[in-house]
Amino acid sequence: MTPLDEQSVTVPVRRLAHAEGLDLPAYATTGAAGMDVAAAETVELAPGARHAVATGLVLAIPDGYEVQVRPRSGLALRHGVTVPNTPGTIDADYRGELKVILINHGTEPFIVRRGERIAQLVLAPVVRAAWRVVDSVPLTQRGDGGFGSTGM
Template sequence: MHSHEPVPVRVKRLPGNEDLPLPAYATDGAAGMDVVSAENLDLAPGARHAVASGLALAIPPGFEVQVRPRSGLALKHGVTVANAPGTIDSDYRGELKVILVNLGTEAFSIRRGDRIAQLVVAPVTRASWMEVDELDSTRRGEGGFGSTGGLSALPG
């Protein structure tokens, strides 16, 4: 049972990409929709590329589309989304591109139609800044990176 109605997102197939599938959920429980590549390329170790999807979106105001890595590509090949999660803003109308980076040791071939990332539609909460002279104190205080303990602090 789904608790929310799907958010309608307008999508346009760019010329020459009518053969590619629209992003789709692989299973009923999937949070992300798989998106495919519209191009062929070989991504060298250490290289990154904005991979074309052949699609443009009109995301409703109040939402974003997050571009996330596919776990299988990351684990098996070291290929991930360089700015994960990438954000597609509701007012962007250009081609959806996925910035992939190859952190592996071998070149990775991407072929037209290959699943390259996941798209997650998410609500956006906008903030307003309230400048103050002092902040409330907390137990953590100004403790930065690693200040709450290392791996030995994790329960066994």
């Protein structure tokens, strides 16, 4: 057993009818942080087009966790196809079908084929914030320098 096996969290998953025969999300290697998830439909994405691609999966993410949806680097590099709201967040209390929003930034139409790996899913712990209104915040070296200010 590897240290990661000892840290695994069980996530119940329901497979909808249009996902029958497809693999469940899986890690491609022992060191992978993300699980590849497959499309449960075939759809053509014209250049510039977006589509919420069905996976046919309904997740019961445990309280205290989220699933982050991230692009697959090969699709982005070879075809310009990516996840526009990266990372997308699937909340623990969502019980609808997991769909992956894909956008085609390429110059050619791209066909998403049923069974094709379209994104990565990362199970991540969630830390909830508790806001406390104060009159001032501690100063830092950066201060209020905004976009690009640390690269100058």
